[in-house]
Amino acid sequence: MLLAQPEANYDETKIPKFSVPDPLTSFSGLTITDSLQWEEKRKLEIFQFFEKQIYGKVPALLDEYSFKVIEQDNNALGGKAQRKQIAVGLKKNGRTLNFNILLYLPNGHENAPVFLGYNFHGNHTVTNDPNVIITEAWNANSTDLKISNNKATEASRGVRANRWPIDKMLDKGYGLATVYYGEIDPDKNDFSDGLHSLFYDEEQTKPKTNEWGSIAAWAFGLSRAMDYLDNDTNISNVIVFGHSRLGKAALWAGATDPRFTGVISNNSGCGGAALSKRKFGETIGRINNSFPHWFSESFKKYSNREETLPVDQHQLLTLIAPRPLYVASAIEDEWADPKGEFLSAQHASKVYELYGKKGISLTDVHEVDRPIQQTLAYHMRSGKHDVTDYDWDQYITWAETFSR
């Protein structure tokens, strides 16, 4: 049901008074002073809060999973890359879900680092490569992207190539792995299909109150892609990347799966990197209203009641420490609260410091197009909600230093 929501606020002077929960003070008031204490006394309680109250728990283990390389070309993209398309099969309760990974590895670079990121409309949309398999899964219609009848066709090949500078990645010695997120869970308020449905008991039609919404299902899918990538001997390490709703999923994947050696959140906004308690742009009430399937049912009790949350999103970032993490905003992307993303990176940094790593200090400022690259990095790009070459240039430069 759509509830009337207060007007979105874009005025800094109208932000409610709030304090940012201290990552280094436990729920019972204990002060954390070193990384060991952090891991033993604090990290788990924060993790469990996010797991039960925000994204929702994965209900059980899979019964089986399988990988099959269904297509391979060692001379793809004019000889620059090896291309593989891998079919992954997930089984539970006699039901199966299949998804495809598209993987490019740079020729001439053994043991390459790989960026893994979901795409919004199908693997064939990230490149003009004619050999990329077109997804059969449900797809959101888009006139701009030439998708109609909820089905991708040849017409949408390469329509999102602008967001994926694959040549640049390959030239720098990086690979790319991508998956269409709709193959894991179609992005609609309907729990009858996708990954969730594999796990239901008889007669169950949706996840239980503290169980996973779509973001947690997408994060789980990233980990299943990682199961394959982790065993590919031509890959050294995997940095998980995501834009917007898929940035939220990338952050949760980074928090739940320590095999990701780095995490990139591009304009992830509300329920991603941005502090919720500022109630700037999109709020918990609005996101739960527009996308009731993204979070666990239990998160709905915080709709328009952000002040009652004992955590905020900077604590999601702390769950990734001390691994490299890049939070990126765009100055015109006010809906995602760019300043709230910056503050979140600042407030997460004290956990990185416990490990002797640098983040964004409380005296740093977010100048437009002046990245701050530390283990926890941040940039505020000029322009709108998008993924641009500028963003990727920064990610690659940062990965060279911090995540190789």
Ligand code: GCU
């Ligand atoms: C909507 C939504 C955001 C989300 C974005 C996207 O704007 O409100 O939370 O990040 O879609 O995924 O592009």
